[in-house]
Amino acid sequence: MAVADLLLQSSSSVSLLGALVVLLLVYIVSSSSFKNRKEPPGPKPLPLLGHLPSMVFRKPHTEFLELSKKYGSVFTIYLGPNKVVVLAGYKTVKAALVSHADVFGERTQWPVEQEINQGHGIIWSNGHSWKEMRQLALSHLRNFGIGKKMWEDKIIEECDCLIEVFKKFKGNAGQGFDTTPPIYDAVANIISSMVYGSRFEYGDPVFTSLVERTRRHMHLLFSTSMQMYNQFPWFYKLFARWTEFYRLGAANVKQTTELCRLLKETFDPHMCRGFVDAFLVRKQNLKESGITNQSFCNENLLVTVMNLFTAGLETTSGTLRWGLVFMAKYPKIQDQVQGELSRVIGHRQVRLEDRKNLPFTDAFIHETLRLANIAPMSLPRRTSKDVTFQGYFIKKGTTVVPLLTSVLNDESEWESPYSFNPAHFLDKDEKFVKRDAFIPFSAGRRSCPGETLARGMLFIFLTTLLQHFRFSVPAGVSEDELNPNSCLGLSLNPLFHEQPSAECEEGLKI
């Protein structure tokens, strides 16, 4: 018995010892693997506010660019209590958005947008509904879009209207005038034709309020106060109803509902006028096939339509305005573009198929998109799972900012990153060349679905305007106001928003 007791005791102390050894090993392995989970470096955040205070006084994208020089191409900052990983430089941004598209392909959920959109639309949604709406928008743009004459003709028709508005300023020559309102109207009309199937008359109060509200909504979305709400959403919930953002959103929903209602009343499945009809046709087809698909509900239609306006209006109008600003600022480059247009096209209407014969003009438009840098931080992404990226551990659900400005100005990719230099897109024989680091529309599965339409508008509008007018800087506008990086906000628009911006002369001799 005594021997058996002894044996039992010794075997239990052995198993205790064994358990301790196993625990020790587990601890060593897990703590070393924890140590291997090196998180991206970054500056020390302030309690609760993180780095928000420094963002109030500086433009976030320039602040991030500075930080990337100190902390490298993958670094962490805190917006309020929320962690954000910033990706900088062409190689890093491309590796994340393209090579790791499955991990970095989701959109982060900003609480304010989440509250308004309820997971609908394209821009702020994820998963099945996002896929359905994005595919529908893309196929609508393809079926009716660029490449087929119909869209091109609509852009040309709109450009004629824009030229008439510019001509009215003839008497104003020398003093300059603000090109902002007519350019926004022209772009809004192209998006309206794409979405609703028809344009509005300039000055129509319904149209004016639609354009103004969309602009203001976009401006507020990226304002400091809205960023504060996004970091402290309970604060927004308390005050939402009293904010301008909320009121604009509600008015937008009301107006978009009314415009969609008018189309539903006259809907004919055999005649697709625009995106709204394409949505209704798809919904009807699914119903007839007995397939229930929650994505094709009224709310999704409304949010998607509003998304197309919001995403397309500010970006395209802003880039067009930068194109004119660069022409005014660099008269010699304007001479070269107008010289090429004169030689190759003469007085006839420019068409998209002419692009291949206008390498300098094409290079000028690409350089405008590069230096205008209209969406310097793209739109925020989110990791869909834990990932170790470039040696750093990033947890699932982390907000990720692809810093497009660091790609479009990457010193290892561009010969003169901070100058306006169309030669970036020309080879030694003056032929147009594509550049890998040219990603103003972002890259990967969430890249801009409106790219082809936007490029079509930029080409036709800029070339046709330059056939008719010469642009110059009015007296009193400072150098700083002509510099893209002098502007605030997420979408970089020329600073002199509401002031005279360009002097035009009708009937340029070409």
Ligand code: HEM
């Ligand atoms: C010069 C003009 C434009 C520029 C520079 C631009 C740029 C961008 C960028 C950088 C993004 C973020 C993509 C990402 O998260 O990776 C985006 C998204 C988007 N853009 Fe554009 N855009 C332009 C015009 C347009 C137009 C004309 C439309 C449609 C009418 C449009 C519709 C959208 C939509 C719906 C998204 C969200 C895509 C998604 O989340 O899947 N954009 N755009």
